[in-house]
């Protein structure tokens with residue numbers, strides 16, 4: 001099968017390119033003053049911004065988790081956290097200098113719905129008091145189905161959220177037990193029905209393949225249930241088992257993980273099944289119904305990519321709030337302190353809690369444009385990129401264009417003297433195509449190569 005063979009060949013670890021350079025290249029030399037400088041430079045811009053709020057708390061631990069979270073059952077921690085978010089918001093608004101229009105808000109975690117209704121109301125009240133949320137904006141929140149009911153979904157709608165993302169992962173009880181995340185299918189079906197009745201504009205379901213106890217057959221049953229629920233979008237992530245890096249994953253029995261070939265078969269079957277159910281493959285881990293804004297944007301070459309994955313929103317500056325949150329302003333990235341103690345400590349001292357970040361070089365900006373054009377449009381027009389970035393594309397990227405040769409031979413791209421187009425088959429390996437232009441990866445590879453030689 002076409003997709004399976006391509007997925008198998010390119011089933012290699014690599015960046016997801018929600019940013020370029022990726023977060024592992026951020027440096028601690030970048031601090032609050034660098035951020036303030038970047039923000040000052042956008043003061044007269046007037047363009048709408050995006051806002052991300054990170055809520056780090058979870059009531060229980062999922063064993064596959066690789067997120068920055070704090071497991072606690074004390075609701076009071078959420079209330080205390082809101083106080084710090086308020087302090088951070090004040091500092092951000094002071095740096096931004098005027099009331100900003102917001103076209104996109106995403107509340108993620110952790111578990112945003114760890115906050116009770118009162119806490120979520122307070123969060124939205126704080127944001128609305130400092131920002132002008134545009135009427136046609138996209139306001140989304142991640143939902144742990146175990147923490148909400150129909151009434152809570154109604155409250156989220158009342159607060160202005162118009163997009164929901166349900167963390168389902170897998171419907172099979174055995175898999176749910178193995179990852180310590182029990183959420184009966186019946187309850188998720190009821191929640192989806194309530195969300196539909198409340199007219200949320202877009203509903204996403206997150207799935208994970210490669211979890212313990214999953215088999216191709218069991219995953220097919222999950223996919224069938226997902227298709228019958230008919231969410232507007234499906235995000236299907238690959239589980240990466242890295243117990244030495246993520247402590248929670250040490251509770252997963254390696255022997256229960258599906259073998260690599262079966263994991264690839266699951267992804268391939270998902271592409272096939274979701275395709276027959278009317279979903280279009282957007283790229284990487286994302287699928288959307290043909291009439292969903294994401295699928296329409298892909299067909300029209302208007303896709304974008306940000307820290308939440310694919311988006312229909314044009315590139316906007318992203319203001320990030322909360323522990324470990326990552327923002328992007330102009331040619332900079334910034335990340336908040338990763339521990340709650342450091343985050344709170346900075347705010348107590350009246351400092352933005354920015355711990356590290358990056359000022360992009362001209363070369364980074366150029367390569368970011370190239371990588372995003374591949375990931376989003378699947379197309380590189382050498383002349384237009386050359387004009388926008390003042391380079392002779394074919395000379396500047398001679399090594400990379402040569403490296404695309406084998407990918408062209410494999411049918412993943414077509415190359416002419418003027419452009420590069422990702423083929424239908426190439427979309428299944430779009431990350432591998434983008435990696436060719438990642439200078440930081442090239443450097444890391446040559447360093448590893450040297451180490452091996454020495």
Ligand code: SF4
Pocket residue numbers: 057058060061062064065066067068069109110111144
């Ligand atoms: S997977 Fe999500 S809900 Fe589960 S522990 Fe991690 S952040 Fe919390």
